[in-house]
Amino acid sequence: MSLLEVSDLHVSFRTTDGDVQAVRGVSFELDAGRTLGIVGESGSGKSVCTQTLLGLTTGARVRGTARFEGEDLLSVSEDEFRAVRGAKIAAIFQDPLSSLHPLYKVGWQIVEMIRAHEPVNRAVARRRAVDLLGLVGIPHPAQRIDDYPHQFSGGMRQRALIAMALALDPKLVIADEPTTALDATVQAQILDLLLRLQQENGMALIMITHDLGVIAGLADEVMVMYAGRAAERADRRGLYYRAHHPYTNGLLESIPSSGAAGARLRPIPGQPPSLIRLPSGCAFHPRCEFAMDRCTREQPELVPVEDGVRHASACWLPGRLLGTTEEMKRARQDAGAAGRTVERVPGQSTGQDAAVEEGAA
Amino acid sequence: MSTDSTSGGAEVGQPPTAESAATGPLVEVREAVKYFPIRQGIVFKREAGRVHAVEGVSLTVRRGETLGLVGETGCGKSTLARCITKLHPLTSGTLLFEGQDITGLSRSQVRPFRRRMQMIFQDPYGSLNPRRRVGSIIGDPFAIHGEGARDERKPKVQELMELVGLNPEHYNRFPAEFSGGQRQRIGVARALALKPSLIVADEPVSALDVSIQAQILNLLEDLQREFGLTYVFISHDLSVVRHVSDRIAVMYLGQVVELAGSEELHGRPRHPYTNALLSAASVADPDQAAARQRIVLTGDVPSPIAPPTGCRFHPRCPKAQEICVEQTPPLVARAGDPDSHLTACHFPVAPGEDLTRVTATIPEEERAE
Numbered sequence: 001m002s003l004l005e006v007s008d009l010h011v012s013f014r015t016t017d018g019d020v021q022a023v024r025g026v027s028f029e030l031d032a033g034r035t036l037g038i039v040g041e042s043g044s045g046k047s048v049c050t051q052t053l054l055g056l057t058t059g060a061r062v063r064g065t066a067r068f069e070g071e072d073l074l075s076v077s078e079d080e081f082r083a084v085r086g087a088k089i090a091a092i093f094q095d096p097l098s099s100l101h102p103l104y105k106v107g108w109q110i111v112e113m114i115r116a117h118e119p120v121n122r123a124v125a126r127r128r129a130v131d132l133l134g135l136v137g138i139p140h141p142a143q144r145i146d147d148y149p150h151q152f153s154g155g156m157r158q159r160a161l162i163a164m165a166l167a168l169d170p171k172l173v174i175a176d177e178p179t180t181a182l183d184a185t186v187q188a189q190i191l192d193l194l195l196r197l198q199q200e201n202g203m204a205l206i207m208i209t210h211d212l213g214v215i216a217g218l219a220d221e222v223m224v225m226y227a228g229r230a231a232e233r234a235d236r237r238g239l240y241y242r243a244h245h246p247y248t249n250g251l252l253e254s255i256p257s258s259g260a261a262g263a264r265l266r267p268i269p270g271q272p273p274s275l276i277r278l279p280s281g282c283a284f285h286p287r288c289e290f291a292m293d294r295c296t297r298e299q300p301e302l303v304p305v306e307d308g309v310r311h312a313s314a315c316w317l318p319g320r321l322l323g324t325t326e327e328m329k330r331a332r333q334d335a336g337a338a339g340r341t342v343e344r345v346p347g348q349s350t351g352q353d354a355a356v357e358e359g360a361a
Numbered sequence: 362m363s364t365d366s367t368s369g370g371a372e373v374g375q376p377p378t379a380e381s382a383a384t385g386p387l388v389e390v391r392e393a394v395k396y397f398p399i400r401q402g403i404v405f406k407r408e409a410g411r412v413h414a415v416e417g418v419s420l421t422v423r424r425g426e427t428l429g430l431v432g433e434t435g436c437g438k439s440t441l442a443r444c445i446t447k448l449h450p451l452t453s454g455t456l457l458f459e460g461q462d463i464t465g466l467s468r469s470q471v472r473p474f475r476r477r478m479q480m481i482f483q484d485p486y487g488s489l490n491p492r493r494r495v496g497s498i499i500g501d502p503f504a505i506h507g508e509g510a511r512d513e514r515k516p517k518v519q520e521l522m523e524l525v526g527l528n529p530e531h532y533n534r535f536p537a538e539f540s541g542g543q544r545q546r547i548g549v550a551r552a553l554a555l556k557p558s559l560i561v562a563d564e565p566v567s568a569l570d571v572s573i574q575a576q577i578l579n580l581l582e583d584l585q586r587e588f589g590l591t592y593v594f595i596s597h598d599l600s601v602v603r604h605v606s607d608r609i610a611v612m613y614l615g616q617v618v619e620l621a622g623s624e625e626l627h628g629r630p631r632h633p634y635t636n637a638l639l640s641a642a643s644v645a646d647p648d649q650a651a652a653r654q655r656i657v658l659t660g661d662v663p664s665p666i667a668p669p670t671g672c673r674f675h676p677r678c679p680k681a682q683e684i685c686v687e688q689t690p691p692l693v694a695r696a697g698d699p700d701s702h703l704t705a706c707h708f709p710v711a712p713g714e715d716l717t718r719v720t721a722t723i724p725e726e727e728r729a730e
Contacts, residue, residue, distance in 0.1 A: 041570035042541075139660075153661045154434070183433035183597060185658050188641035192657060210570060213600075213643030217650030236647045254575035255645050256604030264582070265604070267575030271540050 001070060002029035003171060003204050004053075009064035011045070011052050018276040022048040022060075024228040027302075032171065035198065035205040037219030037236075039212055039251070043272050045228035046208050050174045054091055055081045068172070087117045090165035094177035096157035100149040107133075107145030110164050117168055132163040136193060155186035159193070166197060173198075176208045191218060212251060216240060221310065224248045227273055227283035230302050234311040242322035244305045244313035246288050246332070249324050282316070290317060290332045292339025385460045387559055387591050388422040388445055393454035395440050399666065413665050414440040416615040418454075419692070422559070427585070427592040429606030429623065431599060431638070435662060437615040438595050442561045445593060446478050447471050459558070476506050479552035483564035485544030489536040495522075495547055496532035502554040521550040525580060542573035549580065553588070561593045566601060578605060599642040603627055608701075611635045614665055614673040617692055621702040631695060631702070631709035634674050636716050656716045672707065679716055680708045 011023040023045040030036050040046040051057050053066050053073055066073045068089065073081070093099045101109060110129040111122060120128075126145070133141035136159040149157055158178060165173055175194065179187040195218060198205050207215050215222060215236075222239040224232045224247065232245040243249045250268035270287040273279050279286050285295040294316050302312045305319035313319070316339070321331050395415040400406040415437045422428045422445075430438040443449045445456065447463065456464045463474055479502075482488040489498055499521055500514045509517065519529035525546040536544055545565060552560055562581070566574040578601065584590060596602045602609055602623075609626050611619045611634065619632040630636045637656040644650050658677045663669055669676050675685040684707050692705040710716060 041572065155661060184599065184643075185433065185637055185641045186661075187643070188655050189657055192655065211643060212571070212645040213650075216643065216645050216647045217653075240645065240647050251571055252645060254571045256575075256578070256600045257645070265575040265579055267579060268572035269576075271542065271573070272570070 003032045003069065004030040005065075005067040006049075006053070007065050007067075009049065009052065009066060010062065011048050011057060012061050013057075013059065014061070015276070020275045021278065022228055022275060023052070025064075026225070026228075026230055028223055028230070028233065030172070030204050030206065032204050033198070033202045034220045035207060035215075035218055037215035037222040038206060038208045038225060039210065039215065039222060040225035041210055041272055043227070043275060044225040045275075046225045047176055049225070050091075050176060050206060050208060054085055054089060054174065083117075086113065086170075087168045088170055089172045089174065090168070090170040092158070092161050092165050092173065092175040092178045094180050096154060096161050096181070097149065099161055100157060102149055105146050105148055106152065106160050107147075110145075110160070110167055113164055114167050128167065129163070132167055133160065135166070135197075136160070136163045137189070138163075154182055155189060158182060158186075158190055162190070162193065162197070166201070169201065170203060172204045172206070174206045174208070177210070178207070179214060180209070180211070187214070194218075212240070212255060224251070227278060228275060229283065230314060231284065232313040232315075233302065234313075235308070238307055238311045242307055242311070243324070244307070244311070244317070244319065244322050245284075245315045246290055246317070247284050248313075250287075253324060282314070290336030292316060292336055293341055294339055386421040386457075387424045387459060388593075389455075389457040389460075390421070390441075390445065391419050391455040391457070393418045393441065393444055393456065394452045395437075395444055395449060396452045410666050413615050413668050415444065416668070418612075418615075418617050420610055420617060420620060422591060422593055424558075425585075425589055425591055426607040427594050427605050429602035429609040430593060430595045430612060431597065431602050431609060432612035433597060433638075433662060435614075435665060436612040437665075438612050439563055440615075441612070442480070442563050442593060442595055446480050446559075446561050447475065448480070472506070476502070476555040477557050478559040478561065479555070479557040481545075481548050481552050481560060481562040481565045483567050485541050485548055485568060486536075488548055489544055491536050494533050494535060495527075495539070498536070499547060499550045499554060502551060506555060508555070517554075518550075521554060524553065524584075525550045526576075540573075541569055542576060545569060545577050546580065549577075549584070553584065556588065557590070559591045559593070561595075563595045564597070565594075567596065567598065574601070581605070599639065600644075611638065614662065614668050616673060616705065617703075618674065618705045619703065620692065621698075621704075625699070625702055629698075629702075629712050631698065631704040632674075632706045633678050633680050633708075633710055633716060636710050640716075654715070654717045672705070680710070682708065 007027045009023055009026045013020045013022060026049055028036065038046045048057060052062055062074055100106065107126065107129050110132065111125040114120065114125040114128060130141045130145055133145060138144050138156055138159055152160060179190050182190060207219060209215055219236050221233065221235055223230050224245065226247050232239065232243060232248045239248065243252060253266040254268060256265060268287050273283055281297045282295045282300055285291040288295065300314045300316050302314045305311050305313050305322065307322055317332060317335050321328050321335065393415055394417060396411040397414055398408045399410040399412065401409040418441055430441065432438045440449060444451050451464060455462060458474055463471060496515065496518050500518045503509055503514050503517065519532060522529045527543060527546050539547065566577050569577060585592060594602065594605050606623045609621065609623050610617045611632065613634050619626065619635045626635065627639065630639055637658050640653060640656045660677050663676060671687050672685040672690050675681040678685065690705045690707045692703045694700050694702055695704050695709045
């Protein structure tokens, strides 16, 4: 049994414009000591997915199960949830300034967090808070513990949040874009810190990011999300070097790479779809240059590709077409053309009109 | 460089002439300094300190090139950009645009220059007035500079919309009806309206998703080729800057610490800070990421209110010695470098030198704050 088993998770929000289907059937599992990277663009459902695991999506309609140590998080009461959240599952969010209360000292916030879950007195909790701040690399922790959040720099605030997340020795840490608000050199420090702490404590880590670069050196497994579903899931090398889904390949090719400076980028045409009015079939088909007739009608499920047991992709293209070599690109073109009765130009069906309509949401 | 005979550098305030437009660098900044005073007191405001945002920056922007400005939060890259476009007056120093000194010009005197230099901002949500229609936003530059009658503007604006990949029929829509990437296209169209020669783009793709970011980068590239534009491109993302730039200036705490051709800088970074920055950049390649040695800098960027003495990087530099605390190193070509590769460092990093193994020779207490 894995530490965390999420199966067929659906999350939707009711709005005046219609139901926003943020997560549409996501399944994954995670073992202790492993890192899962979840990658996706804005609106892909990556954050909603994990916020649901933390019980933070109030007002949402949730379906599916999320078993953590065998217990379904989605069916426990709020009181029971409180015992798990913070103690066994901790979270680190993107913006360290808004995650810390500006009117309380940093140390006080860590102490309260410890005392909310464990019957220890203030002095003991405080000593632990000092140790934690030292552990995450804050200089002179015994003095800095009485600083307010505004007296910390961005990187130090994120360190303080990591200290808080680790305070109760959680089994699972969910880090939602933990370095997005930070500068490159600070980002490197924080990623190193997370990796080191994970190795020392043996905790499982879910890293959510929009940046494939952030988790390239960090994740054991990567799940790429698009429009509320998993587009592809693979071990790290499989995903970066032998990606199957055209969206994953599109993301990889959109990144200005060091190898081809000055070469023209190959962006994915169009815009991500509205989660209220989703395209039929595969949600990616309007932006996909290989889309076949079938893609417009039937939604593909995540099935293994011909690469390894842990590599699965939700795409109708043959499972042997992996990676972005010229040969593979041609094979994909051929496969796409063969499955098409009407000739289409990629991007046209998402032309400006469609895209603007969607942007209006 | 720009003081050649045809540039007319002495004629302050004259609109650019055909002659001056053809020769010399497009922009030249000499010893630019920008302080922001920190005032205290309720009735009598007295200056309690200064933020040293930009201190002694000299650089040129050549015609038709893209100059990348990189650096981390608070390094002064945005302030420098705003000084170049005259959105901030310089505290001291000289700014030459198309060979003419525009440092001390008044608002009205600077207008004819303004239309030749435009900005694109980071936040496509904050930089467009949500209550105005897109057509009128893009047409603003025409209105401000009194170009064309009202009814002549619409076809011009629609032409611009088409140029940046927007549907001209959406002339009457509001910004809220567009996605982030399309809003950034609106910003680009507005910047292009008056056919500027210089576009200063301040983190133009930072707020966008990766797939959309690539669309905008390609668009900027196409426009540069089509109209012979010159870009000053600011970003904290090294891979983006490397992709677009011909030359790159690396800034740290208000100063340019290294300036070189894009490939030269990535291939042979000389300043320890540049080395650290490059080693920290994320790469979307597991094997490269695993093989790389990160130079992890200690501590945080010092306050620009009281920057360190000497070389401003010395408190965090693995190679710092006594002289770094005392003397500010000049930005010059170092031994073995081409003339176009400038580094402000007393002990530039030799190619192949492993900075992860170097420890500083001066103890922490001696490092001036």
